[in-house]
Amino acid sequence: MSETNRKPIIVLGGGLAGALLALLLAQRRQRVYVLEGRADPRQHARERGRSINLALAARGIDALEFAGLMPAIRPLMMPMRGRQLHATDGSERFLPYGQRPEEEIYAVSRNALNCALLDAATAHPGVTVSFGQRCVEVDPITGTVVTEDEHGNRRGDQADVVLACDGAGSVARRTMVEQGLCDAREDWLPHGYLELTIPADANGHHRLAPEALHIWPRGGYMLIALPNPDGSFTCTLFLPHDGQPGFAQLRDPDAVQAFFHEQFPDALALMPALVPEFLANPVGRLGTVRTTPWHTGGRLLLLGDAAHAIVPFHGQGMNCAFEDCRDLARLFEAHEGDWPTLLPAFEALRRPSAEAIADMALENYVEMRDTVRDPGFALQKALAFELERALPDRFIPRYSMVMFHPEISYAEAQRRGAHQDRLLAELTAGHQALEEIDLAQATRRVRQQLAASDGH
Numbered sequence: 001m002s003e004t005n006r007k008p009i010i011v012l013g014g015g016l017a018g019a020l021l022a023l024l025l026a027q028r029r030q031r032v033y034v035l036e037g038r039a040d041p042r043q044h045a046r047e048r049g050r051s052i053n054l055a056l057a058a059r060g061i062d063a064l065e066f067a068g069l070m071p072a073i074r075p076l077m078m079p080m081r082g083r084q085l086h087a088t089d090g091s092e093r094f095l096p097y098g099q100r101p102e103e104e105i106y107a108v109s110r111n112a113l114n115c116a117l118l119d120a121a122t123a124h125p126g127v128t129v130s131f132g133q134r135c136v137e138v139d140p141i142t143g144t145v146v147t148e149d150e151h152g153n154r155r156g157d158q159a160d161v162v163l164a165c166d167g168a169g170s171v172a173r174r175t176m177v178e179q180g181l182c183d184a185r186e187d188w189l190p191h192g193y194l195e196l197t198i199p200a201d202a203n204g205h206h207r208l209a210p211e212a213l214h215i216w217p218r219g220g221y222m223l224i225a226l227p228n229p230d231g232s233f234t235c236t237l238f239l240p241h242d243g244q245p246g247f248a249q250l251r252d253p254d255a256v257q258a259f260f261h262e263q264f265p266d267a268l269a270l271m272p273a274l275v276p277e278f279l280a281n282p283v284g285r286l287g288t289v290r291t292t293p294w295h296t297g298g299r300l301l302l303l304g305d306a307a308h309a310i311v312p313f314h315g316q317g318m319n320c321a322f323e324d325c326r327d328l329a330r331l332f333e334a335h336e337g338d339w340p341t342l343l344p345a346f347e348a349l350r351r352p353s354a355e356a357i358a359d360m361a362l363e364n365y366v367e368m369r370d371t372v373r374d375p376g377f378a379l380q381k382a383l384a385f386e387l388e389r390a391l392p393d394r395f396i397p398r399y400s401m402v403m404f405h406p407e408i409s410y411a412e413a414q415r416r417g418a419h420q421d422r423l424l425a426e427l428t429a430g431h432q433a434l435e436e437i438d439l440a441q442a443t444r445r446v447r448q449q450l451a452a453s454d455g456h
Contacts (some may be wrong), residue, residue, distance in 0.1 A: 012163070016113060024328075028332055030125050039131055055317070132150055137171075140181060143300070148373045163303065186288075191239075198233035220369065221240065222368060250278070358438055
């Protein structure tokens with residue numbers, strides 16, 4: 001079929017992944033229709049309580065650079081060099097993410113980033129975006145998508161291929177499940193999240209150090225704060241839905257005030273609108289979606305959260321979805337737009353990494369809310385940095401592999417990280433400080449062990 005006779009590609013969802021994917025395909029001379037259920041976020045207020053700041057890291061940046069978008073995105077980014085830990089007694093401790101100047105991650109507003117991506121996509125003549133078109137049906141055999149507007153009017157569009165970027169609640173995924181075309185498991189955490197704010201001071205400055213991701217770890221729950229360019233911080237409370245404490249028990253002003261006074265007193269002093277925000281904002285759910293397979297019939301593919309939603313505790317949901325978009329664009333070129341062979345190739349490429357980051361994100365929640373308080377954690381991190389300096393081509397901490405090394409897949413980072421973590425635990429056992437460890441001996445042992453594990 002000639003290019004002029006081909007039907008357009010339909011992208012379901014105009015969020016972060018959908019907008020980026022539409023642009024990447026249009027840059028490859030494809031006509032792309034984006035169908036988005038929401039109103040245009042560039043013209044309407046953001047969804048209340050859903051603007052959790054995102055952590056943009058090397059993988060996401062690599063994909064944005066691939067699309068030529070970093071000049072437009074860079075002004076939105078707030079650099080964070082590490083975690084600033086806040087104890088209940090008011091003491092603080094800083095744990096750097098990496099040890100090189102470029103090893104930092106970036107806080108970015110979900111809404112601002114989405115608007116920038118939509119600006120870029122809609123500026124391309126190959127992209128058409130229809131807002132207020134909620135997907136209600138997908139036919140994976142014919143590539144037909146039925147959408148409904150706010151007045152209940154329905155319309156049908158047909159495509160050569162439907163690329164579903166419609167999020168964790170994907171209609172396309174639900175359709176595949178209902179038709180027996182895939183299996184999907186949704187594992188919900190007993191914890192939820194609620195968004196809060198630390199406003200800027202009277203001069204528009206940040207009230208906390210802006211170059212850090214602030215964490216108030218409390219074992220079974222935590223509060224975090226990410227900086228914004230306007231001097232404010234977007235805070236998120238992660239807490240069980242039930243239990244003591246739990247969101248179900250925090251339903252009146254006195255209970256909210258007392259909870260924060262006891263557990264987060266230094267944050268409370270910076271949050272003048274805590275109680276009204278807490279009682280007004282919705283509590284979101286946190287879960288992992290695992291789907292098999294992601295594609296069917298050569299016409300329908302799930303990607304991003306629609307295929308493999310993860311919990312946000314490694315800051316990698318967006319970065320992973322952006323990698324999906326970049327890799328799909330590369331495969332489109334390699335397979336010359338042959339979707340029936342491209343779709344299984346995409347899943348074979350991406351599935352191992354999607355599974356790995358889903359597992360690592362769950363593990364990182366325990367680390368953020370609890371393990372970071374253990375002095376042994378800081379000791380292992382310090383030793384890991386020493387080993388990285390001594391063996392830069394052999395030893396890279398798992399967190400660094402995930403956040404700063406897009407050339408290392410998530411799956412490989414998980415494999416190498418598990419072995420390295422066992423070595424760190426053994427080398428630090430019985431020690432309280434880095435000075436107690438024979439670094440030369442530790443380096444020799446690690447070099448030997450890693451070479452053996454890699455078959456060298």
